[in-house]
Amino acid sequence: MNLKIWFILNEGQVTGPFNPEEIESKIANLSGQPQIWGRGHAEWMTPGKWRQFIKEFHPLKNETDSQQLWKIRIDGIEKSPMKYSDLITLLKSIKDFSTVDLSFADSGWKEIFSFQKIVDDLEISRRSHPRVPIVGTIVCESEQGEFSCRVISISEGGLGINDAQKLKIGERFNGTLNSPNLYVTINSICEVVYVGADGYAGVRFVGLTEEFKSSIIEYVNKFATV
Known part of the structure; x- marks a missing residue:
């Protein structure tokens, strides 16, 4: 959970990306009512709701060895669930990741940059096609x-x-x-x-x-x- 995927909205201005430790440090010095958003999320969160998410979220372990299948949708079209190796093969054929969303172990739909293992295996930068x-x-x-x-x-x-x-x-x-x-x-x-x-x-x-x-x-x- 130390990825720099988090942003702060305060008094109409957006800053980031930050990791969770940086978020805590930043919002401690802010006036107003800051909100937090992370890549792959559909809504801004209050600091309290964000902390609850961080507390309850457990990074997926042994993702590549799990028998559970991955879900992928491209341009909103969902494909049949597939193994991790097949997912990586498919992703390597895609040039623009901005319309790709993934789901694993019923974790909900998230953008590709929310999964560090995939980012590493594809050797892509989080600057590529950013949302x-x-x-x-x-x-x-x-x-x-x-x-x-x-x-x-x-x-x-x-x-x-x-x-x-x-x-x-x-x-x-x-x-x-x-x-x-x-x-x-x-x-x-x-x-x-x-x-x-x-x-x-x-x-x-x-x-x-x-x-x-x-x-x-x-x-x-x-x-x-x-």
Whole structure:
């Protein structure tokens, strides 16, 4: 659990990534009501809820030797459960991990960078295709009318959003993203790649302009780590 996958939101500003010890040190000196988000999570957490998660989470032991199968979904499409060796073979054929989610031992869906063993076996950097936290709202103009969703994470390729029960996989809509963390308002066609039962959805940008792409890349690069 010492991976630097955790971010802090305080007074509208996002900082990170940090490991758990760094999180504790940082929030001890913060005023306001900081919240914490980790890669692979669908929501910000209060420090109390985050500490409870850390306390209850037990790193998976002997993952590669376990008889339990791994689940993987790509672009929201879930494949048949598979052994760890088959999972690694499949992942080696994928260039963009931003739309890949994994689940092991009913641990819930998490992004690939939440599993250190896989990161090591694939010899990839956590800087590759990063999803990073962001605070904002996207206004969706769909066939069901106009409604808003909270934006939780962003990458060059798309967004992770909450309160998205009205969206359906494969649907396209015009989206307007407003965030205090970006210097421009992002307008783009968005395509829904998956929707969870809890209202968390993943959408990809379609035809994003270079201006908007540059703004997103500049923001994402603030969180790049070696």
